[in-house]
Amino acid sequence: MTERGEEGKRMTRKRIMDAAVSLFRHKGFERTTVRDIATAVGILSGSLFHHFSSKEDILKEVISEAIEVTLAKMSASVDESDSIEGALKALIVCELETVTGESGAAVGLLISEWRSLSEQGQSAMLELRSAYEGVWLEVLRSASRLGKIRVEPILMRKLIAGALNWTHTWYKDGRSYQQADIAEQLLSMVLTEKAYADYCADTAMSAV
């Protein structure tokens, strides 16, 4: 029935992480017990510790994987963009997808469950996070230099991060607002009116 062996091990590990992400997102790290996770996977709680050394270890793995996946997606999106405005839009979309996405990556966890990590855990995540933030700041600084945004880049990044992270408290898939819509509206707030108008004209052109 169950799959043993090397393949099985990785599978179970993945299933544990998936279950953990879902539970952490809905109930929070502290209110989620190792028994909850084990039940969701279909094993006993003690068996979790053959795959992870501690409950916090699960959280760390889940978060760092989420950051890595998102970072890769963001970098790729930025490289593909042929304008600052396009790069900004791509970054917003990437982060929005990650924050609201139910399965897999969940940077949103980093948001709400940050304090549940030990001090070493926090600093380890900070290192990963700084690469992530670096991508954002590079694009925002370019935009600022070209006069396409008004607000100072570092503050701007914090405001954008807040607006996007917060979506995970109210965004429901397929309801009220579409992801593309949210991204577009936020972009219109971030860019100057001129830059935004130019960007709209450009994308309209390339669509034809």
Add this chain to the structure above:
Amino acid sequence: MTERGEEGKRMTRKRIMDAAVSLFRHKGFERTTVRDIATAVGILSGSLFHHFSSKEDILKEVISEAIEVTLAKMSASVDESDSIEGALKALIVCELETVTGESGAAVGLLISEWRSLSEQGQSAMLELRSAYEGVWLEVLRSASRLGKIRVEPILMRKLIAGALNWTHTWYKDGRSYQQADIAEQLLSMVLTEKAYADYCADTAMSAV
């Protein structure tokens, strides 16, 4: 030494709530134990339950007081404003002060510790919260009708709420950014460029 009697009761109750706010903000509700709170106040853990029926009861009291205080402050600020732009600025400043403020009110708690409330607790808070959101939406709808903001009011409110709530994770008193500065920059993102320019001109005039 200690003050007993009716005066003393209210004092201790207040001290418990203050200690709880501080601890909840720094460690989160789940990671804060009733023993932590009691120690901070200078009593034993069991004695807390003469003032509150449960740990969750403390959280509910703290949150609802925070909402009421902030709501009153916001309503007053809006009434005093003589323009939509001014009202918006006042709302932003109010919420910013509440979210980043260390002592007393702490709507920020509602943000991060929401899930720690029972279902009844959550719906009770929702009722209070809706009055709070009502003030925001009224102002935003007026601004939208007058063409002073571009983004649709409900979405705009969610984006603003996120940006402001998030400040409690990075804002340090007296460091990097001033509250007034953050509020001003956010306002410039919310309003259309024309509305913002008009508002700046107006405030410059009245300052002279």
Add this chain to the structure above:
DNA sequence: AAGTACCAAGCAAGCGCTTGGTTTGTCAAG
């Protein structure tokens, strides 16, 4: 035969909260 994946059982610690009793302030009756 060896090693992996898991179960069965439970431990030590910590949790929110209760209980029973002691101290302290309140206030009307004497």
Add this chain to the structure above:
DNA sequence: CTTGACAAACCAAGCGCTTGCTTGGTACTT
């Protein structure tokens, strides 16, 4: 002003339960 019944505020101790995690053994794969 004294006195004594009463309630409020708090302590001391610990109960019952849940928590993350461990241990020792078993079933399956290679």
